Amino acid sequence: MARRPYRLWIVLCAAAALLVGATAARADDAARIKARALTDAAIQLTDSAQAVKMLWQATDIDPTSTEPYIYLGLYYNSREDYDKLIEVYQKLVKYRPNEPSAYLNIGEAYMSFNPPRFNDALPYYQKAYQLDPHSSFAALRLGEILARNGDRDQAIRYLKQAGADTANPAYAQEANKTLREMAGF
Numbered sequence: 001m002a003r004r005p006y007r008l009w010i011v012l013c014a015a016a017a018l019l020v021g022a023t024a025a026r027a028d029d030a031a032r033i034k035a036r037a038l039t040d041a042a043i044q045l046t047d048s049a050q051a052v053k054m055l056w057q058a059t060d061i062d063p064t065s066t067e068p069y070i071y072l073g074l075y076y077n078s079r080e081d082y083d084k085l086i087e088v089y090q091k092l093v094k095y096r097p098n099e100p101s102a103y104l105n106i107g108e109a110y111m112s113f114n115p116p117r118f119n120d121a122l123p124y125y126q127k128a129y130q131l132d133p134h135s136s137f138a139a140l141r142l143g144e145i146l147a148r149n150g151d152r153d154q155a156i157r158y159l160k161q162a163g164a165d166t167a168n169p170a171y172a173q174e175a176n177k178t179l180r181e182m183a184g185f
Contacts, residue, residue: 035062043071051075063095073105085109100135103128107141118145129158136165140175147182155182 035058042054052075058068069092076085086109092102103124110121122145129138143159146152159182162168162175 031062032065035059035065035068039065039068039071042068048075059091063091066092066096066099069102077109080112082109082112098131100128100131100138103131104135104137104141111141118148121145122149136162136168136171136175139165140171140178143175144178147178152182 038054038058038061042051042058045051045054052072055068055072055075058065059072069088072088073085076082076088086106089102089105089109092099093106096102107121107124107128110117110124121141125138125141125145129135129142132138139158140162143155143157143162146158147155156179159175159179163172163179165172165175
């Protein structure tokens with residue numbers, strides 16, 4: 001279980017790397033500039049409460065800008081406040097419904113609870129996979145949850161996909177380990 005927050009951290013960092021450069025084309029320039037200024041100011045603060053307040057304000061001003069969500073996600077993940085983390089990314093998917101990483105982050109937040117909330121996580125991994133059917137991480141999580149739920153055939157399908165991904169050896173290794181466990185080795 002101790003590895004779950006670390007995995008979520010990896011997903012969040014990957015999301016940050018993919019999304020930080022994205023701009024919200026639909027937001028008007030003034031709102032985008034104001035939201036960006038709030039985000040930039042918030043990340044410079046040492047007062048976490050004020051920074052979080054400013055980041056939430058930035059999501060209200062320009063709800064399509066991914067950057068404040070990423071910083072809020074990092075903040076709530078570092079405090080293991082998974083309910084708030086879910087709230088952050090649910091707001092993002094409301095305004096950016098085609099962001100697979102947001103769905104993955106919600107799924108990982110549910111998986112980080114003790115005990116993990118597998119059935120709550122499942123639809124978010126399914127949506128992430130629907131948006132990006134080449135995502136070995138979504139395939140891995142789908143395979144793990146489906147195996148746990150007794151849907152062996154579907155689990156094997158997803159785990160084989162994740163296990164064959166040479167670009168993500170950690171996911172492949174974990175998928176292949178789960179496949180071996182399912183086979184009784």
